[in-house]
Amino acid sequence: xxxxxESGPRLVKPSETLSLTCTVSGGSxxxxxxxxxxxxxxxxxxxxxxxSIYSSGNTYYRPSLQSRVTISVDTSKNKFSLKMxxxxxxxxxxxxxxxxxxxxxxxxxxxxxxGTLVTVSS
Amino acid sequence: xSVLTQPPSVSGAPxxxxxxxCTGSSSSIGAGYDVQWYQxxxxxxxxLLIYGNSNRPSGIPDRFSGSKSGTSASLAITGLQVExxxxxxxxxxxxxxxxxxxxxxxxxxxxx
Numbered sequence: 001x002x003x004x005x006e007s008g009p010r011l012v013k014p015s016e017t018l019s020l021t022c023t024v025s026g027g028s029x030x031x032x033x034x035x036x037x038x039x040x041x042x043x044x045x046x047x048x049x050x051x052s053i054y055s056s057g058n059t060y061y062r063p064s065l066q067s068r069v070t071i072s073v074d075t076s077k078n079k080f081s082l083k084m085x086x087x088x089x090x091x092x093x094x095x096x097x098x099x100x101x102x103x104x105x106x107x108x109x110x111x112x113x114x115g116t117l118v119t120v121s122s
Numbered sequence: 123x124s125v126l127t128q129p130p131s132v133s134g135a136p137x138x139x140x141x142x143x144c145t146g147s148s149s150s151i152g153a154g155y156d157v158q159w160y161q162x163x164x165x166x167x168x169x170l171l172i173y174g175n176s177n178r179p180s181g182i183p184d185r186f187s188g189s190k191s192g193t194s195a196s197l198a199i200t201g202l203q204v205e206x207x208x209x210x211x212x213x214x215x216x217x218x219x220x221x222x223x224x225x226x227x228x229x230x231x232x233x234x
Contacts, residue, residue, distance in 0.1 A: 105156070
């Protein structure tokens with residue numbers, strides 16, 4: 001059974017960089033046909049897609065976050081990562097790493113990490 | 123404000139049938155993009171319920187079904203159970219502004 005686990009600092013200062021890593025177990029991140037991505041959920045609010053990286057290395061980002069976000073993959077360690085620069089309090093959220101499959105021009109997210117709450121505060 | 127619109131809440135008694143709507147636009151659901159549905163139990167990560175408008179992943183009971191028509195989609199839950207009380211989210215793609223995966227605002231299902 002595929003499992004995803006987020007790790008990284010839980011507290012980040014405003015204007016600094018948020019860095020999270022997702023470790024994938026029970027399957028290879030380099031097996032073709034899947035996206036690996038990040039979704040966040042501010043406390044008490046809904047879900048927001050941040051971005052995804054395809055097994056080929058192509059990346060896709062939420063337009064409003066594109067200038068601040070980078071997603072990368074380390075196939076040798078079976079991990080992928082999120083970096084978000086210049087964070088503000090609005091970036092406080094539970095961050096989920098996910099696996100995505102493709103249907104008609106969109107992605108379904110079939111495996112989720114347990115989520116990690118990242119708080120932006122000085 | 124979400125690109126996909128869901129009712130904030132729905133409710134039903136055990137054994138009943140409820141539906142949750144998800145309204146998009148000509149640049150999202152109406153453009154032919156598939157719709158997915160997720161269930162989020164309190165304190166847990168979301169779980170995929172329906173993908174590709176009407177397909178259930180392995181292990182999802184057939185009490186859950188999805189449909190799509192025009193610019194909208196619906197999730198139906200029959201034989202409502204107490205453990206179905208959760209938040210439900212629809213998800214699709216919107217082609218405006220360089221494109222993005224988008225979610226509805228979520229619907230809280232209360233089992234009376």
